[in-house]
Amino acid sequence: MRYAAGVDVGGxxxxxxxxxxxxxILLKRKMPTRPDSGAEDILQRxxxxxxxxxxxxxxxxxxxxxxxxxxPGLVDPEVGMSLRAVNLNWIQVPVAxxxxxxxxKPVFIDNDVRMYTYGEAVAGAGRGYEYIYGITIGTxxxxxxxxxxxxxxxxxxxxxxxxxxxxxxxGITCGCGRTGCLETIVSATGIARQARTxxxxxxxxxxxxxxxxxxxxxxxDVSRASREGDGLSRDVLERxxxxxxxxxxxxxxxxxxxxxxxxGGGALAGxxxxxxxxxxxxxxxxxxxxxxxxxxxxxxxxxxxxxxSGLWALSQLNK
Amino acid sequence: MRYAAGVDVGGxxxxxxxxxxxxxILLKRKMPTRPDSGAEDILQRxxxxxxxxxxxxxxxxxxxxxxxxxxPGLVDPEVGMSLRAVNLNWIQVPVAxxxxxxxxKPVFIDNDVRMYTYGEAVAGAGRGYEYIYGITIGTxxxxxxxxxxxxxxxxxxxxxxxxxxxxxxxGITCGCGRTGCLETIVSATGIARQARTxxxxxxxxxxxxxxxxxxxxxxxDVSRASREGDGLSRDVLERxxxxxxxxxxxxxxxxxxxxxxxxGGGALAGxxxxxxxxxxxxxxxxxxxxxxxxxxxxxxxxxxxxxxSGLWALSQLNK
Numbered sequence: 090m091r092y093a094a095g096v097d098v099g100g101x102x103x104x105x106x107x108x109x110x111x112x113x114i115l116l117k118r119k120m121p122t123r124p125d126s127g128a129e130d131i132l133q134r135x136x137x138x139x140x141x142x143x144x145x146x147x148x149x150x151x152x153x154x155x156x157x158x159x160x161p162g163l164v165d166p167e168v169g170m171s172l173r174a175v176n177l178n179w180i181q182v183p184v185a186x187x188x189x190x191x192x193x194k195p196v197f198i199d200n201d202v203r204m205y206t207y208g209e210a211v212a213g214a215g216r217g218y219e220y221i222y223g224i225t226i227g228t229x230x231x232x233x234x235x236x237x238x239x240x241x242x243x244x245x246x247x248x249x250x251x252x253x254x255x256x257x258x259x260g261i262t263c264g265c266g267r268t269g270c271l272e273t274i275v276s277a278t279g280i281a282r283q284a285r286t287x288x289x290x291x292x293x294x295x296x297x298x299x300x301x302x303x304x305x306x307x308x309x310d311v312s313r314a315s316r317e318g319d320g321l322s323r324d325v326l327e328r329x330x331x332x333x334x335x336x337x338x339x340x341x342x343x344x345x346x347x348x349x350x351x352x353g354g355g356a357l358a359g360x361x362x363x364x365x366x367x368x369x370x371x372x373x374x375x376x377x378x379x380x381x382x383x384x385x386x387x388x389x390x391x392x393x394x395x396x397x398s399g400l401w402a403l404s405q406l407n408k
Numbered sequence: 409m410r411y412a413a414g415v416d417v418g419g420x421x422x423x424x425x426x427x428x429x430x431x432x433i434l435l436k437r438k439m440p441t442r443p444d445s446g447a448e449d450i451l452q453r454x455x456x457x458x459x460x461x462x463x464x465x466x467x468x469x470x471x472x473x474x475x476x477x478x479x480p481g482l483v484d485p486e487v488g489m490s491l492r493a494v495n496l497n498w499i500q501v502p503v504a505x506x507x508x509x510x511x512x513k514p515v516f517i518d519n520d521v522r523m524y525t526y527g528e529a530v531a532g533a534g535r536g537y538e539y540i541y542g543i544t545i546g547t548x549x550x551x552x553x554x555x556x557x558x559x560x561x562x563x564x565x566x567x568x569x570x571x572x573x574x575x576x577x578x579g580i581t582c583g584c585g586r587t588g589c590l591e592t593i594v595s596a597t598g599i600a601r602q603a604r605t606x607x608x609x610x611x612x613x614x615x616x617x618x619x620x621x622x623x624x625x626x627x628x629d630v631s632r633a634s635r636e637g638d639g640l641s642r643d644v645l646e647r648x649x650x651x652x653x654x655x656x657x658x659x660x661x662x663x664x665x666x667x668x669x670x671x672g673g674g675a676l677a678g679x680x681x682x683x684x685x686x687x688x689x690x691x692x693x694x695x696x697x698x699x700x701x702x703x704x705x706x707x708x709x710x711x712x713x714x715x716x717s718g719l720w721a722l723s724q725l726n727k
Contacts, residue, residue: 244538244539
């Protein structure tokens with residue numbers, strides 16, 4: 090039996106897992122990233138964690154065929170290098186070679202959202218589809234594309250940063266320095282901020298009664314309040330959904346995906362967000378597209394990154 | 409020596425050519441399409457024209473290895489079928505099989521804009537690039553994508569209809585029935601209409617003196633007047649360029665092309681259109697993209713469709 094290790098490196102936590110060739114996770118563990126400790130230390134801790142996992146899962150180390158790693162930021166998967174990961178303070182780190190040296194195993198790396206989308210594509214909500222566009226609504230808004238079993242990256246691996254397309258000239262300043270980027274609205278951060286701003290401006294909301302300090306309001310609170318009938322929360326999710334629908338009305342004619350997968354914390358808003366999103370998107374699309382693009386929620390939850398990394402690595406090994 | 413025949417079928421004219429494996433055209437001929445005569449008649453006339461071309465070019469018929477055909481509308485290149493070509497009145501026409509029957513040669517077909525972009529990609533402005541986005545500003549606005557030598561089509565071959573994304577809710581009604589589609593502005597038709605409308609509304613322009621009937625104004629007239637210093641014409645091209653730049657600020661993060669090729673009659677406006685386009689696009693893009701996406705004019709002129717069809721067919725034969 091051949092197994093893979095899948096590792097999802099985030100700015101806060103790292104998830105390590107062992108999975109079989111069908112993408113079933115045998116065992117998974119979360120640990121803090123501690124970015125300040127540096128790349129060498131992080132990769133050593135990943136190595137140690139994986140070795141413990143092999144033992145606990147009862148898998149012989151030599152049955153682990155390959156290791157896959159998802160990393161935030163810009164990644165060159167061809168030479169196995171993290172080109173730039175702001176959260177980790179990494180610039181030009183030869184991750185694959187370092188981890189191969191530590192573990193003695195083949196290592197394949199890619200951007201975390203690409204690994205996540207690959208996981209959903211082959212083992213989650215994208216099963217049965219060929220052209221899979223994955224969107225994660227989290228701290229920011231990111232996207233990745235899996236076409237016919239391959240990860241799409243574009244020139245210099247740059248495809249995917251749709252969160253920084255300006256959509257609102259009257260909007261707030263984005264972290265990137267420009268104004269009104271898509272992710273200032275369509276992100277968990279954006280959802281929470283829209284609610285907070287309107288409450289501070291005096292609008293009525295259940296959230297106002299619930300939180301002494303509006304700064305404590307998060308996107309999940311907005312989603313819950315919306316389900317409970319809070320008008321402001323519902324309106325925030327509707328505006329966010331419509332903005333995302335407008336963005337997808339560009340994605341669809343450019344790529345013609347057969348499915349769009351919505352994931353990340355913001356997806357927990359469910360139909361209150363995706364209903365208006367779908368409506369706006371379909372109203373803007375030619376009939377050929379509108380009737381032929383499925384919308385699905387991500388199905389693997391927190392496991393998608395680990396599963397995608399492991400399965401991608403296995404697929405590369407077989408090449 | 410191996411040659412290919414390339415055929416570019418348009419609503420008004422058909423171009424037939426013979427080319428060598430490097431994409432050099434030996435001989436080319438234009439003939440009227442006469443769509444009312446029906447698919448069988450059109451394909452018979454193409455067959456007769458090609459045979460005359462072989463003789464005139466001094467190429468033995470058996471040295472023509474393959475025939476490639478670009479067709480407007482929705483094409484299924486896998487089964488060789490024109491699914492829908494409104495201008496030709498074709499629905500579900502098995503073009504490849506019919507032409508193979510008539511000529512005895514292998515036939516490969518695809519959408520005309522894809523063949524055009526493939527020609528530019530491998531033998532024109534896209535040489536040396538890997539991820540090539542081609543845009544044609546003609547009667548409408550169409551786009552195609554060639555990635556690493558392959559034609560990208562998406563789900564059900566639908567990728568490319570970016571002309572029908574609504575961008576101006578206060579705009580005019582598009583041929584598709586919706587309001588303010590991108591191609592109502594960014595197209596040769598759109599350029600001419602913008603100029604006409606403003607002249608009718610009383611704005612001053614060189615074009616007003618030049619044309620007794622504003623309906624005679626075409627996009628090429630607007631381009632020429634702009635180069636001669638006409639303020640209205642210049643402003644029309646600037647607005648059109650900015651709108652295209654905004655559209656490209658979606659294309660680039662989604663696909664990360666390394667080059668965008670601008671072709672079609674509207675491209676003749678040159679820098680008066682592409683200057684504002686580039687400025688708007690780059691202002692809206694993250695630095696990673698803005699500095700790394702080349703903009704080129706199409707280089708093969710009217711030959712791109714014939715060259716692309718022929719070279720694509722040759723590339724498929726070698727598979």
